Structures are given as C-alpha cells and as structure tokens.
Amino acid sequence: MALPFVDVSPFLQKGTPPSPVKEASAKSLFTACHDVGFFYLKGHGIPKEQCDLVLDTVKRWMLTATKEEKDAIARKDAGVGDGDGARGYQRVGENVTLGKSDFHEAIDLYATYPSPPPSPPYGPLQGPNLWPKNSPTFSTTFTTYIDQILLLGAALMRCMAVALSLPEDHFEPFITPSFWVCRAIGYPPLTPEAMAANPGGVGCGAHSDYGCWTFLLADETKGALKVKSKDDGEGWVDADPVEGCYVVNVGDMLMQWTNGLFKSTVHQVVHLGSNYRVSVPVFFEPSWDAKISPLETCVALTGGEALYKEVTYGEYLLGKIATNFYTEEKK
Numbered sequence: 065m066a067l068p069f070v071d072v073s074p075f076l077q078k079g080t081p082p083s084p085v086k087e088a089s090a091k092s093l094f095t096a097c098h099d100v101g102f103f104y105l106k107g108h109g110i111p112k113e114q115c116d117l118v119l120d121t122v123k124r125w126m127l128t129a130t131k132e133e134k135d136a137i138a139r140k141d142a143g144v145g146d147g148d149g150a151r152g153y154q155r156v157g158e159n160v161t162l163g164k165s166d167f168h169e170a171i172d173l174y175a176t177y178p179s180p181p182p183s184p185p186y187g188p189l190q191g192p193n194l195w196p197k198n199s200p201t202f203s204t205t206f207t208t209y210i211d212q213i214l215l216l217g218a219a220l221m222r223c224m225a226v227a228l229s230l231p232e233d234h235f236e237p238f239i240t241p242s243f244w245v246c247r248a249i250g251y252p253p254l255t256p257e258a259m260a261a262n263p264g265g266v267g268c269g270a271h272s273d274y275g276c277w278t279f280l281l282a283d284e285t286k287g288a289l290k291v292k293s294k295d296d297g298e299g300w301v302d303a304d305p306v307e308g309c310y311v312v313n314v315g316d317m318l319m320q321w322t323n324g325l326f327k328s329t330v331h332q333v334v335h336l337g338s339n340y341r342v343s344v345p346v347f348f349e350p351s352w353d354a355k356i357s358p359l360e361t362c363v364a365l366t367g368g369e370a371l372y373k374e375v376t377y378g379e380y381l382l383g384k385i386a387t388n389f390y391t392e393e394k395k
C-alpha cells in the first residue's frame with residue numbers, strides 16, 4: 065500500500081466557480097480518505113522556508129533549552145498554577161498512549177478556549193498557551209504558521225464538501241473558528257535501554273487523531289511514522305516525508321461525519337534512528353461547540369443507518385485529553 069497524493073491547489077482561493085480540476089481533486093480526496101485515511105497533500109502553497117523555520121525553531125529549543133527553561137512552561141494539571149491539563153511542555157515519557165509512556169518531548173499549543181477565564185485557576189483547556197520564555201521568535205513563528213494551516217484546513221474542507229456532493233461552503237459554520245491543536249515534538253532515538261526501561265513503549269504509541277485533518281510537518285527522518293495497513297493485516301506502512309508535501313490524515317470527527325466512509329487510520333511513531341527527530345503536527349479541528357453527526361448523504365451511501373451518535377467536539381476532546389497524561393495521582 066502506497067500513500068496516495070491529493071492536490072488541493074484548486075481550492076485554495078475561496079469563492080472560485082466549480083470546475084473540472086476541482087472535481088478531479090475532490091475525487092482523489094474521496095478515494096484517499098476512503099481507501100487509506102492518509103495521503104500526501106501537494107499544491108498547498110506554504111513556502112518551504114517557512115516550514116524549515118518552524119522545524120529549526122523546535123529543534124533549537126528542544127536541544128538548547130535548560131531544564132529550568134523547560135520546567136518554566138511545564139504542562140500542569142488543570143487548576144494547578146497556570147496549568148489547564150493540556151497546554152505546555154511535556155518531558156520525555158509524560159505523554160501516555162494505551163497506558164504506555166511515549167518516548168518524546170513536546171510543547172502542546174491550542175486555540176483559545178471560547179470563554180477563557182481572566183486568571184487561574186483554569187479548568188481543562190481553559191488556560192493560555194505557555195510559550196518558551198527564552199525564544200522571543202517562537203510564538204511569532206508558530207502563530208504565523210498556524211494561521212496559514214488554518215486557511216489550508218478550510219480549503220481542504222471545501223474540497224471534502226465537493227467530494228461529498230455538498231455545497232462547497234457546507235462545513236464553514238462547523239469549523240469557524242477551528243479549535244486547532246499544534247504539537248512541537250522532539251523524538252530522541254529509541255535506544256535499547258529506553259525500550260528495556262519502558263517495555264512496549266514507542267516514540268508515540270498507536271492511536272487515531274481526534275478531529276478533522278492532521279497536517280504533519282516532519283524533518284527528513286525516514287521510517288519513523290508508521291500507518292496501519294488494511295491490506296497487510298497487522299502490517300505497518302512507512303509514511304516517509306516527501307519534499308513539498310504534507311502528510312495528512314483523517315481524524316475521528318471526519319470518520320463520524322461521513323458515517324465511516326472516511327477512515328481515521330491508526331498510526332504510531334517508532335524512531336529507532338540515531339538522530340533527534342522533529343515533527344510539528346497541526347490538527348485542524350471543528351469549533352469547540354460544533355455538533356457532529358453523520359451526514360445524511362453519507363448515511364445513504366453506507367446502508368441507510370447512522371453508525372455514530374451526535375457529539376459536541378469540545379466534549380469529545382476533553383474525554384480524549386483526560387487519558388493522555390500521567391496525572392499527579394498516577395505517578
């Protein structure tokens with residue numbers, strides 16, 4: 065199984081008339097999301113220099129910030145100091161998938177909560193982002209980059225609408241504003257000692273993503289990101305980086321919206337190489353309050369029965385985040 069390619073360029077400009085190139089692009093998106101759930105996105109228009117700057121910014125900070133500088137923006141449980149249970153720096157092993165520690169460190173950033181409290185204590189996800197204090201350009205670099213991915217995410221939703229024979233702007237009310245997530249991740253090499261100390265743990269354990277689209281920007285490391293393959297039974301397929309493309313995957317919300325027509329495919333990161341790998345996924349998601357239930361047109365195409373109940377995206381996300389970290393009690 066090779067990952068397919070999708071060209072989003074016909075949808076970048078909002079408000080352009082229907083055209084055969086749009087139809088062709090939408091058709092390739094449908095096939096990619098239906099058959100695999102992962103694809104290479106080309107024609108996205110985000111300059112290479114900007115992507116390189118984002119990756120360099122993360123690598124430099126992860127490898128040069130002191131323990132104190134990392135601790136200063138540490139993720140803390142909701143209600144503890146400036147913590148909201150989700151935003152901030154996580155040390156290697158703090159993130160948990162399927163009950164196993166993940167072998168990576170990361171800074172997690174989120175969209176602003178819809179009604180943010182003016183000061184702590186913060187409930188889950190209600191706090192401000194915790195930006196590195198010693199890297200003045202970190203926040204500007206990321207804010208500019210994320211704004212561009214949000215435009216790209218909206219373009220891909222227009223492409224999806226055409227793929228499902230819906231009006232091009234069908235999804236706009238559900239994704240405006242997107243409750244996006246961005247992770248700046250560093251993966252130290254997974255040494256035999258690290259594996260022995262954490263049996264079954266990998267760089268990032270097998271999981272599906274939660275929302276609409278994940279736009280993955282990663283350095284040139286090969287063989288790290290692995291996608292579960294339908295064809296090969298229990299097999300995994302490498303989603304190696306391709307110059308000028310994002311690796312994009314479908315999240316749970318799109319699977320539910322399409323009544324299972326689009327696949328939210330399981331993936332994991334097993335980085336055994338000797339380098340320090342950097343990746344920056346931006347998760348383009350519905351709005352916090354968006355209500356997602358199977359689209360009639362998709363129910364009709366899948367046997368006439370809705371397979372998923374309506375969910376509110378913010379509630380779904382809170383349920384997921386509750387299982388992502390070792391909390392104080394579990395330590």
Ligand SMILES: O=C(O)CCC(=O)C(=O)O
Pocket residue numbers: 247249268273280282288289331333343344345
């Ligand atoms: O680092 C990667 O390649 C993917 C990370 C990932 O799957 C995630 O953060 O959800």
Ligand SMILES: [Fe+2]
Pocket residue numbers: 271272273278331
């Ligand atoms: Fe993921």
